Amino acid sequence: MTALAVTAVSLRRLLRDRTALFFLVLLPIVVILVIGATVNNAGELRVGLVSADPGPLAAELVAELRSSLATDVHSYGDEDAARAALRRGEMDAVVLLPPGLDATLDAALADGGTVPITMLGAGGPSTQQAAQSAIEGVVARHAARVQAAAFAAGVAGGTVQSRLPDATRLQEQVPEIAVRTETVDATSNYLPPGFSYSAPTMLVLFVFITSLAGGAAIIQARQLGIYQRVLAAPVRARDIVLGEASSYLAVGLLQSLLIVGVGAAAFGVDWGDPLAATALVTVWALVGTGAGLLSGTVFRTPKQASAIGPAIGIAFGMLGGTMWPLEIVAPVMRTIGHAVPHAWAVDGWIELLSRGGGIADIATQLTVLAGFAAALLVLATIRLHRRLTA
Amino acid sequence: MHPALAIAAKDLRQRFQDRSAIVLGFVAPLVIAALMSFAFRGTETYHVDIAVVDNDHGELAAAFDAMLRSSELADLLTVRTVADEAGARRDLANGRLGAVFVLPAGFTAAAHGADAASASAPVAVLGSVDEPVATQVAVAIADAFAAQLNAIRLSVAAALSAGAPPDQLPRLAAEAAQRRLPEEVTVQPLGATPLKPISYYGPGMGIFFALFAIGFTARSYFAERRDGTLDRIAAAPVRRGVLLAGKSLATFIYSLASLATMAVVTTLAFDADWGPPLAAAALMVAMTLALVSLTALVIAAARTERQADGLASILTFGLVLLGGNFVFISAAPAVLRRLALLTPNGWALRGFTDLATGARGWSIVAQPVLGMLAFSAITALLAAVLTTVPSRRLVSR
Numbered sequence: 001m002t003a004l005a006v007t008a009v010s011l012r013r014l015l016r017d018r019t020a021l022f023f024l025v026l027l028p029i030v031v032i033l034v035i036g037a038t039v040n041n042a043g044e045l046r047v048g049l050v051s052a053d054p055g056p057l058a059a060e061l062v063a064e065l066r067s068s069l070a071t072d073v074h075s076y077g078d079e080d081a082a083r084a085a086l087r088r089g090e091m092d093a094v095v096l097l098p099p100g101l102d103a104t105l106d107a108a109l110a111d112g113g114t115v116p117i118t119m120l121g122a123g124g125p126s127t128q129q130a131a132q133s134a135i136e137g138v139v140a141r142h143a144a145r146v147q148a149a150a151f152a153a154g155v156a157g158g159t160v161q162s163r164l165p166d167a168t169r170l171q172e173q174v175p176e177i178a179v180r181t182e183t184v185d186a187t188s189n190y191l192p193p194g195f196s197y198s199a200p201t202m203l204v205l206f207v208f209i210t211s212l213a214g215g216a217a218i219i220q221a222r223q224l225g226i227y228q229r230v231l232a233a234p235v236r237a238r239d240i241v242l243g244e245a246s247s248y249l250a251v252g253l254l255q256s257l258l259i260v261g262v263g264a265a266a267f268g269v270d271w272g273d274p275l276a277a278t279a280l281v282t283v284w285a286l287v288g289t290g291a292g293l294l295s296g297t298v299f300r301t302p303k304q305a306s307a308i309g310p311a312i313g314i315a316f317g318m319l320g321g322t323m324w325p326l327e328i329v330a331p332v333m334r335t336i337g338h339a340v341p342h343a344w345a346v347d348g349w350i351e352l353l354s355r356g357g358g359i360a361d362i363a364t365q366l367t368v369l370a371g372f373a374a375a376l377l378v379l380a381t382i383r384l385h386r387r388l389t390a
Numbered sequence: 391m392h393p394a395l396a397i398a399a400k401d402l403r404q405r406f407q408d409r410s411a412i413v414l415g416f417v418a419p420l421v422i423a424a425l426m427s428f429a430f431r432g433t434e435t436y437h438v439d440i441a442v443v444d445n446d447h448g449e450l451a452a453a454f455d456a457m458l459r460s461s462e463l464a465d466l467l468t469v470r471t472v473a474d475e476a477g478a479r480r481d482l483a484n485g486r487l488g489a490v491f492v493l494p495a496g497f498t499a500a501a502h503g504a505d506a507a508s509a510s511a512p513v514a515v516l517g518s519v520d521e522p523v524a525t526q527v528a529v530a531i532a533d534a535f536a537a538q539l540n541a542i543r544l545s546v547a548a549a550l551s552a553g554a555p556p557d558q559l560p561r562l563a564a565e566a567a568q569r570r571l572p573e574e575v576t577v578q579p580l581g582a583t584p585l586k587p588i589s590y591y592g593p594g595m596g597i598f599f600a601l602f603a604i605g606f607t608a609r610s611y612f613a614e615r616r617d618g619t620l621d622r623i624a625a626a627p628v629r630r631g632v633l634l635a636g637k638s639l640a641t642f643i644y645s646l647a648s649l650a651t652m653a654v655v656t657t658l659a660f661d662a663d664w665g666p667p668l669a670a671a672a673l674m675v676a677m678t679l680a681l682v683s684l685t686a687l688v689i690a691a692a693r694t695e696r697q698a699d700g701l702a703s704i705l706t707f708g709l710v711l712l713g714g715n716f717v718f719i720s721a722a723p724a725v726l727r728r729l730a731l732l733t734p735n736g737w738a739l740r741g742f743t744d745l746a747t748g749a750r751g752w753s754i755v756a757q758p759v760l761g762m763l764a765f766s767a768i769t770a771l772l773a774a775v776l777t778t779v780p781s782r783r784l785v786s787r
Contacts, residue, residue: 017700018700019696019699019700019703022700022703022704022707023703023707027707027711030711031711031716034711034712034717034722034726035716037722037723038717038718038719038721038722038723038726039721041722041723061573083580084749086580086582087580087744087747087748087749088585088740088743088744088747089718089720089743090720090721090727105572105573108572109572112569113570113572114570114571114572114573114574115572115573115574116574116575116576117573117574117575118575118576118577118578119575119576119578120577120578120579120580121579121580122579122580122582122584127523128577129436129466129523129527130523130526130530132530132575132577133526133527133529133530133531133533134526134530135575136533136534136575137530137533137534137537139573139574140533140534140537140538140541140571140573142573143537143541143572143574144537144540144541144544144545144571145544146572146573147541147544147545147569147571147572148541148544148545148547149548150572151546151548151549151566151569152545152548152549152551152552152554153552155549155552155554155562156549156552156553156554157552163552166548166551166552167544167548170547170548170551171544174540174544176536176540176543177497177500177512177513177536177539177540177543178512178513178536179512179513179514179515179529179532179533179536180515181514181515181516181517181525181529182514182515182516182517183516183518183519183525184479184482184483184516184517185482185483185518185519187519188519188520189520190520301410303609304409306699307410307413307414307602307605308410308413308414308418311413311414311418311422311599314422315418315421315422315425318425318426318429319425323716324429324430327520328429328430329428329429329430330429333428333429
């Protein structure tokens with residue numbers, strides 16, 4: 001009963017603190033939004049286009065690039081602006097259609113030559129390769145039509161322009177040698193892109209940081225001698241420890257619930273098997289509880305806890321794969337990353353969100369996280385109990 | 391010593407005696423930059439292991455195989471031999487292969503016709519869920535090969551449709567096969583230096599942690615007011631402006647030192663590129679000025695130490711989130727990129743991105759510096775307006 005009263009007081013203190021509410025409620029949601037939107041945007045090919053030629057063949061190629069590439073093709077008025085965007089990484093590739101494309105194309109058709117369509121590439125080799133592939137596909141389709149029109153004109157008379165509509169129609173009708181793709185495995189090591197990536201990783205990151213920074217409240221209470229005064233009443237130290245622990249757990253669970261709820265309702269995140277997700281959220285809130293109580297005994301001043309706590313939380317988050325997927329880092333960093341609980345929690349979410357796993361599939365992760373939680377809680381309880389009774 | 395300098399020196403002494411300030415200003419950004427540097431190491435080249443399952447056994451299948459093994463694709467592809475399709479699928483699933491081509495029976499025969507009957511089954515590209523780029527690359531290669539065949543088929547069909555006699559089909563197909571596609575994509579390097587992650591997140595983390603100085607300074611100001619230090623200084627012949635100048639100078643030096651340390655250490659230890667020293671210094675100074683005026687705003691707007699702390703935290707996190715210190719802002723949608731330029735750190739990161747990608751010239755530095763100065767001016771003005779409200783007097787009288 002006393003423990004519950006302690007919990008209630010701690011929660012009331014927190015809910016009156018507008019800054020704390022910002023970090024608890026608003027910040028995680030905005031972060032999920034920003035990261036989710038960015039990941040989503042970067043997942044698609046971003047192609048810039050500079051076209052100086054208003055000729056019909058060039059216009060057709062522009063239209064084809066616009067309609068065929070997976071994402072919006074952004075037109076630039078001049079080459080310098082397109083180059084700057086590419087250099088900064090705002091685009092994956094820029095296509096430069098040469099001035100006088102129609103005329104050079106006519107000449108090339110006459111003498112069997114080829115017109116180079118320039119693609120400027122930047123960024124990582126893999127995105128550049130993907131952009132090149134996509135653009136080559138579109139250009140080849142356009143070139144095939146032009147070639148067919150020229151061939152028909154050569155065999156049966158007429159001009160390229162006059163034969164082009166027929167070639168365009170036939171391209172839709174003549175059965176092509178198609179290329180189909182098949183994904184052979186369904187066990188992804190990544191979270192789904194977009195908000196389904198940002199929501200679970202930020203849940204892991206923020207619940208931990210909130211708890212660590214929350215250690216400040218315990219330090220403040222200790223400094224003000226509140227615990228000593230409470231202990232003067234017929235209250236046992238372990239009730240205070242239990243009460244504080246439950247308030248951390250409650251805050252962790254509330255924040256998780258909020259992120260899960262907003263993620264599902266506003267961002268369309270499918271959190272997977274409800275039982276497994278609940279277990280993962282709960283055990284992660286317990287890890288946070290342990291870390292928060294420990295921070296309340298390790299740091300000396302509230303300032304240290306609220307300033308250094310988040311820095312540690314961010315560093316752990318980076319190691320554990322909440323800021324970028326551990327799949328992309330070197331194997332040794334992946335191993336080191338699993339020294340922090342975050343990596344196990346993210347692994348659990350990957351299993352639930354990307355592979356449709358159930359509670360049995362994340363048994364290992366749950367066990368390891370429970371181990372982390374138990375170790376942190378025991379250590380923190382002993383330290384806090386000692387501080388209270390010393 | 392000028393009173394402003396004396397006040398600045400005292401503030402700096404206090405700051406550097408505070409372990410939290412040292413950790414946040416110097417240790418944490420370096421640790422986090424190191425983590426980022428290690429994490430993104432070794433993602434510089436791209437290579438795919440592929441295999442071909444040949445069910446055609448014709449001349450086109452042989453030509454396709456030869457193309458894959460050509461010297462032009464050698465940097466990109468390694469062709470591995472597989473026993474059969476089942477084996478290839480296993481190797482894909484366990485990550486030994488990035489993509490597999492399955493050439494259908496009748497692939498060669500398909501090139502020599504123009505009707506539905508002669509079209510072969512599709513060329514299959516088998517991919518793995520975690521290697522989307524490998525799949526894309528393989529599809530593009532297959533597409534390019536199929537495009538040549540389809541162009542021949544389309545040419546023949548167009549000629550027939552234009553009135554060429556059908557009995558000449560073999561001759562037309564042979565002629566069409568001699569043509570080359572009239573357009574070809576040629577890739578030109580941009581000529582810019584590729585942006586290294588550490589060259590973006592180095593300044594990003596440096597600025598993020600430097601922004602914590604806002605909270606430190608604002609809190610210490612209210613602590614001094616509570617302890618009566620400010621009243622005692624006010625009793626001395628020190629004007630309020632001098633007091634503010636001293637405090638601002640201390641914040642300026644502390645933040646600039648934090649940023650500069652980050653720049654030097656990440657350059658030496660992790661090969662980050664902050665651009666030419668003068669240009670980088672101009673960006674850092676402008677960013678630090680913005681930070682000082684933000685501090686003034688927090689002090690002017692808050693009434694208590696607690697309020698100052700909260701306001702500073704909210705400002706710090708709001709700015710780093712919008713400005714792109716945590717996400718690579720260039721990858722964000724256009725609307726977020728525009729929002730980022732409302733923040734001084736967004737301008738600073740724009741400048742550092744430009745410098746690290748090899749852009750040079752006055753405007754590369756001048757534009758972001760002006761952006762940050764404009765932000766500082768507006769913030770300072772706002773702070774000045776707030777301090778004229780009687781209840782918010784900086785020094786209680």
